[in-house]
Amino acid sequence: MIxxxxxxxxxxxxxxxxxxxxxxxxxxxxxxxxxxQFVHIKxxxxxxxxxxxxxxxxxxxKNKQTMTLIYRAxxxxxxxxxxxxxxxxxxxxxxxxxxxxxxKGETAVLIGGGIGVPPLYECSKQLKARGxxxxxxxxxxxxxxxxxxxxxxxxxxxxxxxxxxxxxTKGFVTDAAAQFNIKADIFYACGPVPxxxxxxxxxxxxPGYISMEQRMGCxxxxxxxxxxxxxxxxxxxxxxxxxxxxxKGELVYG
Amino acid sequence: xxxxxISLPGLELKNPIMPASGCFGFGREYSQFYDLxxxxxxxxxxxxxxxxxxxxxxxxxETSSGMLNAIGLQNPGLEKVMNTELPWLSQYDLPVIANxxxxxxxxxxxxxxxxxxxxxxxxxELNISCPNVKEGGIAFGTDPEVAKELTAKVxxxxxxPVYVKLSPNVADIKEMAxxxxxxxxxxxxxxxxxxxxxxxxxxxxxxxxxxTGGLSGPAIKPxxxxxxxxxxxxxxxxxxxxxxxxxxWDVIDFISAGASAAAxxxxxxxxxxxxxxxxEELQAILDELEVEHIHDLKGRSWKVGETxxxxx
Numbered sequence: 257m258i259x260x261x262x263x264x265x266x267x268x269x270x271x272x273x274x275x276x277x278x279x280x281x282x283x284x285x286x287x288x289x290x291x292x293q294f295v296h297i298k299x300x301x302x303x304x305x306x307x308x309x310x311x312x313x314x315x316x317x318k319n320k321q322t323m324t325l326i327y328r329a330x331x332x333x334x335x336x337x338x339x340x341x342x343x344x345x346x347x348x349x350x351x352x353x354x355x356x357x358x359x360k361g362e363t364a365v366l367i368g369g370g371i372g373v374p375p376l377y378e379c380s381k382q383l384k385a386r387g388x389x390x391x392x393x394x395x396x397x398x399x400x401x402x403x404x405x406x407x408x409x410x411x412x413x414x415x416x417x418x419x420x421x422x423x424x425t426k427g428f429v430t431d432a433a434a435q436f437n438i439k440a441d442i443f444y445a446c447g448p449v450p451x452x453x454x455x456x457x458x459x460x461x462x463p464g465y466i467s468m469e470q471r472m473g474c475x476x477x478x479x480x481x482x483x484x485x486x487x488x489x490x491x492x493x494x495x496x497x498x499x500x501x502x503x504k505g506e507l508v509y510g
Numbered sequence: 511x512x513x514x515x516i517s518l519p520g521l522e523l524k525n526p527i528m529p530a531s532g533c534f535g536f537g538r539e540y541s542q543f544y545d546l547x548x549x550x551x552x553x554x555x556x557x558x559x560x561x562x563x564x565x566x567x568x569x570x571x572e573t574s575s576g577m578l579n580a581i582g583l584q585n586p587g588l589e590k591v592m593n594t595e596l597p598w599l600s601q602y603d604l605p606v607i608a609n610x611x612x613x614x615x616x617x618x619x620x621x622x623x624x625x626x627x628x629x630x631x632x633x634x635e636l637n638i639s640c641p642n643v644k645e646g647g648i649a650f651g652t653d654p655e656v657a658k659e660l661t662a663k664v665x666x667x668x669x670x671p672v673y674v675k676l677s678p679n680v681a682d683i684k685e686m687a688x689x690x691x692x693x694x695x696x697x698x699x700x701x702x703x704x705x706x707x708x709x710x711x712x713x714x715x716x717x718x719x720x721x722t723g724g725l726s727g728p729a730i731k732p733x734x735x736x737x738x739x740x741x742x743x744x745x746x747x748x749x750x751x752x753x754x755x756x757x758x759w760d761v762i763d764f765i766s767a768g769a770s771a772a773a774x775x776x777x778x779x780x781x782x783x784x785x786x787x788x789x790e791e792l793q794a795i796l797d798e799l800e801v802e803h804i805h806d807l808k809g810r811s812w813k814v815g816e817t818x819x820x821x822x
Binding site: 260303481 | 539572
């Protein structure tokens with residue numbers, strides 16, 4: 257069930273350049289059903305910024321009723337969000353996430369680009385808890401933008417790439433996947449659309465899931481702002497309610 | 511006495527609050543949050559003869575206290591709306607206002623004829639003001655003669671009263687109001703969105719794929735209020751007002767400007783409970799103002815005499 261509630265801000269800190277980690281607490285966490293879901297945040301009560309901001313859930317702890325969000329504070333709303341203390345008006349959980357039950361095969365590769373990395377953390381934790389081997393390929397702009405390397409390392413191997421070569425392998429995540437000859441039985445990916453397209457092509461022999469991002473209005477499927485083109489009779493799907501996670505092969509890349 | 515109950519052509523409403531078209535789908539999504547029977551009415555998503563896929567993405571962009579959208583009338587088409595969406599809504603005690611759109615006169619007439627016969631559709635809202643489609647839409651809403659003729663043709667086939675949704679993107683909205691009144695309109699809904707745009711600072715290119723979009727939200731309330739104030743003084747048609755309404759006091763403002771009812775749009779995205787909360791707060795405000803009925807405030811911004819003396 258979707259809740260709208262005031263969640264308590266337990267902590268908020270900058271963990272990489274412009275990247276903030278926000279820990280929230282409240283009963284809304286009880287409703288989270290899978291990794292990769294997101295919440296829609298009203299960053300402050302005033303009319304400006306007006307709309308809610310969709311932010312993916314990076315990890316959650318049902319016992320403590322806590323969840324961690326990681327976001328990049330470079331727009332008007334997220335810069336404001338980074339200043340907030342006390343409590344926060346949160347709507348969620350929203351959307352369908354990464355399926356981790358009944359996954360066939362031994363090994364999963366998780367591929368993230370920039371601010372697409374966060375939802376993969378909970379996904380990886382849950383796969384690992386179900387006995388899967390997890391491999392991570394995480395791409396960033398530069399060394400300053402890298403985050404959560406150690407947290408992912410605690411779960412399985414991590415390959416970092418940077419666009420400028422200032423850390424890890426120079427290039428894109430797909431370059432590293434090819435260079436290190438990564439083999440897996442399933443993939444999970446979240447990041448910019450060109451990256452998702454490249455990942456689907458590179459791992460065309462195995463099943464996989466990708467998580468999409470789009471500018472949103474309502475976040476619950478009413479306003480039809482965040483659609484994406486899909487194969488199949490319906491032609492368009494809503495990122496907020498049909499997604500944000502879609503099975504491989506469903507999206508039409510423009 | 512029920513302070514909020516109102517009567518408009520085709521519409522006996524328990525209160526004057528309804529979600530605005532395009533901001534509430536066909537109600538399904540918001541039914542997760544509260545009982546839709548609490549609403550006065552519902553203006554459902556624009557319906558066209560055939561399914562429409564809408565515009566490319568991005569379709570929305572935020573602006574100061576507002577939002578630009580260019581959805582492009584995405585909807586499942588008349589048949590699906592008649593067979594699936596309207597029957598689903600009939601489980602609620604909720605008169606529906608069906609928003610009718612098209613790219614040719616014949617489309618409007620065909621949709622209006624059919625949808626006005628649906629059991630729970632109590633009125634039509636003729637959408638001659640959508641700024642985001644290449645053909646039709648706003649083209650019908652900026653020329654008084656064209657708007658009048660379209661209104662008359664739709665009126666001739668509709669089984670229920672016809673309200674015409676006016677565009678603010680005209681030099682004189684009063685002229686448009688009088689034209690559709692002459693065409694036989696039973697009421698007005700106003701305003702649709704104002705055409706605007708936002709550029710990416712770095713690239714200098716429009717943020718929305720459609721380049722321009724319709725501006726809504728609190729930013730446009732002063733414009734909408736002024737237009738309702740002007741139009742309500744020159745026509746006898748009842749007005750359902752919309753444009754930046756997000757609180758019960760906003761509703762009071764629009765009633766004071768001359769509207770009979772109010773629709774809430776963008777605010778639903780910010781707070782999914784907003785319509786329900788406004789209805790609850792309105793009752794309390796009317797008690798505080800010692801008003802017996804909400805329509806006692808109607809037009810007090812320009813009327814002389816006792817109705818102008820309420821404290822607010």
